[in-house]
Amino acid sequence: SFADIDDSAHPLSPFAPRGFAGASNAWAAAASRSASGGTLLANDPHLGLSAPSVWYLARLELGSGGVIGGTIPGMPMVLTGRSDRLGWGLTSAYVDDQDILIEELNPANPKQYRTPDGFKDFEQRDSIIQIKDADPITLTLSWSDNGPILPGRFRDLETITPPSHVAALSWTVLSPSDTSVSAAIGVMKAQTVAEAITAAESYIAPAQNLTLADRGSIAMKTIGAIPRRDTAHQSQGRMPSLGWQKENRWQGRMPYATNPGFVSPAGGILGNTNNKMIDRPFPNHVSFLWGDTQRVQRWRRLMQAREVHTRDSFIEAQLDTVSFTARTLLPLMGAELWFTGEAAPEGTPERQRQRALALLAGWNGAMNEHWPEPLIYAEWLRALQDRMARDELGPMADALTHVEPLFIERSFRNIDGAASWCDVRQSAPVETCADMARLALDDALLSINETYGTQLESLRWGDAHQAHQDHQVLGEVPVLKHFVNIRQSTSGGDNTLQRGLTKGSGPNPFANIHGAGYRGVYDFADPNSSVFVISTGQSGHFLSRHYDDLAQLWRRGEYIPMSLDEGLARAASVGVTRLEPLK
Structure with a gap:
């Protein structure tokens, strides 16, 4: 059975394994907030990294005109990209x-x-x-x-x-009548934001936030079916409920018009990082659980820092590695540790702790692959959460593979008594959060020494945060795996806009295994200046020079141009491959 x-x-x-749900970033600027006078749109969907990449760059010629951008092989559509008049991007909507x-x-x-x-x-x-x-x-x-x-x-x-x-x-x-593919094709054919929103009404699942920009306006609309539940539902869908009770059964879908939507906002900027978009009580809610509380804070800061934006400022935001989480938590974690304590002899735990704190005190929170501070911070935070949770949860703490920033922050700020998590219930003394921070820092430094065995100043975050783009079929074959797997030092982290979700467990817990396999930025003042990149290459054959030729560009934060002009595309081509059916 x-x-x-x-x-x-x-x-x-x-x-899919728990904890690795899809994620993404997308944002758009109206012409009033653009230096060029045209709308702007950026999108970088986050999925599991692999070689070849999930994404494939392509141009499709439709009856309504050409479209260009990111496709998934086997699906006859550009999922994120642009036509001559319209750009679109996707982020996971986390619909319940x-x-x-x-x-x-x-x-x-x-x-x-x-x-x-x-x-x-x-x-x-x-x-x-x-x-x-x-x-x-x-x-x-x-x-x-x-x-x-x-x-x-x-x-x-x-x-x-x-x-x-x-x-x-x-x-x-x-759904037995899933019209999602035809809806996506309708979005590709749309010429305006309004037409795209109308076309997406027949999209069913998985639910997405569709970010749009045409030559005059911008919008965001949650597309996909949202179940209609009874107000008397026994568990509101939060827990398993009795299937023979009528009030627990779905009653169709909510009207598309009630899906969250924002058209031409007054501020001229909109975006989504899987953050909470709307707050409505059950049963009109969208979700009880959202995918981001951290990246959105940094995104808001970057968007508000400029009166007008450009293609390059959108690229800068897409590649931003500053961790809002680090900037929030480090002052709390080190509140009673910064520049304190007596001078300690070289080689002692106290001296090592002082060196680590001195490095972190001068750090701006950027998860830069070349710096030691991100690794010290990540190890410290990981050890801290484990110490806080393990005595209460026991072996179940193993399931906490990734740090929950709000849990740490609420505990250190003692929100609703959350500081009690810092006390080790199985010991007689009452430990404070400052005690836990000090002990966890020593744990982290011991782990770093055992793993890397080098001076703190010589550590590199990128050595621990390598992107694991492994071949799903041949990636474990001896010898061959060294040819088919792509491993690269990368910046970013779990909660940065340039997201590189860490593995969270095993011998390489900080390995980058889930991130932006596709990046695109579109400027409708000059559509041909739009840029694109994927994380590996266009070929799926590991002996081809195009198997990984885009990987280095992706790692360095570089892009390539693509044009809807067939003449320009052919002029720059390195060859033509024709696929023809058998006669």
Whole structure:
């Protein structure tokens, strides 16, 4: 049965690991905030890094004209890019579009489940999986009215599912009439912001924030189905609920007009970093959980720092490595440590702590690959959260692979008594957050010494924060892996606009494994000045010089031009490859 398949760590699981949801940045400026007098748009979607990249640069010729930008091979559309008149970009909207519902089985017939109107047969289908050098496996797939039945071992669902019950998944992406592809093609054909918003109405899932700019206006619209829930829903979708209770079942989708949208804002600037966009009470909410509370703070600062923006200022923001998190937390963590203590002999923990604090005191928070401070800060923060959480959570603290900045900040500011997290409950003394900060810094410096064994001043963040762009098929093959995998020192971090999400666990916890595989900046005062880049190259063949020729440009924060003018494109080409069907 399907229960033989384990959770998301299983290679056959269709579910991504927790903690690595899609993310992105997108922002736009109206002509009134542009030095060139034309609208501006920037977008860099964040996905898991791989070689070849998920993204492929392409130009498509439609009946409505040419479009150019980032595509995903196999999908007949430019997902982020521009036409001659319109630019568009995507960020993950974090819409609350999944619910788990517990279905009660019929004691007399386990192929039936309870509904508001009595027992009903599951829809079932056998799926045969062929396995090389082994017998095939037959999986029996089942569906209720609420969605597909999940295996009990997935995310340990069986531990919360009563006997004679199963869990079903309601998810907008499972819609039987998904018109998302045709909607995306409609956006490509649109000539104005208004036309693009109208075309996106039939988009279903996964929900996105669509950022738009035409030659005269800018807009942002959340596209995708938002479930309509009953005000009497037992758990508001936050926890598994009873699937046979009518009030827990979805009642269609919310009207598209109620999806968050912002057209031609008065300030002339709009953007999204997966941050909270709108605050509405249940059941009109968009989400209970958002993807960013940190990057947006730095983005606002950069946008407000200039009266007018340019293509280059948008590029500068896209490549910004300053961590708002570091600038917020370090003053709290070091409040009782900066420039204190007596002189200590070389080689002592006290002396090492003083050297680390002296470096951090003069640091501006930039997660620069060439500097030691980002690594010291990252190790310190990681050790601090572990010390604060482990005595309360025990082994469950292992699940906290990434630092939660708001948890640290609220604890150090003692918001609603959160400073109690700093006290080690299993010890008699009452430890303060300053005590935890000092102990965690010593932990971090010990870990750095054991891992790198070098002077603090000689450390490089980029040595720990290498981008792991690995081949998904050949990346583990001995010898061959050295040819197909692309490893590069990179700047940025978990909460910088130039995002490089760290792995969070294992022997290389700061490895960069999730970031902007595509970057694009479009200037509609001079559309041909727009720039693009992907993180590897255009070829999927590791022996091709185009397998990784864009990777160094991407790492250095450089871009390439692309033009909708076919003559210009052919004039600069290095060759032409023709794909022709067999006669």
